[in-house]
Amino acid sequence: EVQMVESGGDLVEPGGSLRLSCAVSGFSFNDAWMSWVRQAPGKGLEWVGRIESTTGGGITDYAAPVKGRFTISRDGSKTTLYLQMNSLKTEDTAVYFCTKWNRANAMDVWGQGTTVTVSS
Amino acid sequence: QSALTQPPSASGSPGQSVTISCTGTSSDVGGYNYVSWYQHHPGKAPNLMIYEVTKRPSGVPDRFSGSKSGNTASLTVSGLQAEDEADYYCMSYAGSNNLGVFGGGTKLTVL
Numbered sequence: 546e547v548q549m550v551e552s553g554g555d556l557v558e559p560g561g562s563l564r565l566s567c568a569v570s571g572f573s574f575n576d577a578w579m580s581w582v583r584q585a586p587g588k589g590l591e592w593v594g595r596i597e598s599t600t601g602g603g604i605t606d607y608a609a610p611v612k613g614r615f616t617i618s619r620d621g622s623k624t625t626l627y628l629q630m631n632s633l634k635t636e637d638t639a640v641y642f643c644t645k646w647n648r649a650n651a652m653d654v655w656g657q658g659t660t661v662t663v664s665s
Numbered sequence: 666q667s668a669l670t671q672p673p674s675a676s677g678s679p680g681q682s683v684t685i686s687c688t689g690t691s692s693d694v695g696g697y698n699y700v701s702w703y704q705h706h707p708g709k710a711p712n713l714m715i716y717e718v719t720k721r722p723s724g725v726p727d728r729f730s731g732s733k734s735g736n737t738a739s740l741t742v743s744g745l746q747a748e749d750e751a752d753y754y755c756m757s758y759a760g761s762n763n764l765g766v767f768g769g770g771t772k773l774t775v776l
Binding site: 580582589590591592595606608609642647649650651652653655656657658 | 697699701703705709710711712713716717720722754756758761763764765766767768769770
């Protein structure tokens with residue numbers, strides 16, 4: 546069974562840092578492209594960033610609002626995806642979903658999400 | 666402001682058909698055949714319903730179909746059922762500098 550379980554969401558002050566994790570099972574993690582998507586309260590979905598497969602070099606790309614502040618990484622030995630978030634802003638408050646990104650540039654597997662609140 | 670424009674709401678009675686539009690530009694929807702649609706029941710994981718404009722993943726009912734004309738993509742839900750009530754989002758690939766742009770979402774109500 547394919548599963549992706551996010552964790553690490555928390556309440557953090559503006560300017561702070563947080564690392565989200567996404568534990569993956571049920572498919573070949575090292576061959577998969579992975580991404581993060583977020584949904585702010587009362588808003589729509591927003592693509593955050595993507596990491597290519599480990600076998601493909603693990604190249605990363607980010608949406609403009611998070612570029613330079615967020616970093617996506619992966620650990621194949623733990624089949625876990627990470628999102629390191631630095632210099633957090635109140636507008637980063639959202640539910641963060643990890644997703645599997647397929648070769649058709651669509652996201653075919655989603656986790657349930659983890660909530661990040663940035664507030665003083 | 667979302668990059669792609671969707672109507673905020675749509676509705677239909679059980680058994681009817683409803684179409685949701687997703688309008689972008691020649692830099693996203695019109696420039697690539699990489700439009701996907703997601704169904705999201707709040708509080709749950711979103712679900713891929715359509716990819717590459719018209720293709721359905723296995724397990725998605727054939728009541729769901731996608732199309733595109735110029736810079737506008739559309740999702741049609743035929744034979745509406747109560748469980749189709751959800752938020753629907755389109756997404757388009759927009760080139761190597763903007764891998765995924767979403768629409769603002771459409772809340773589909775089954776009357």
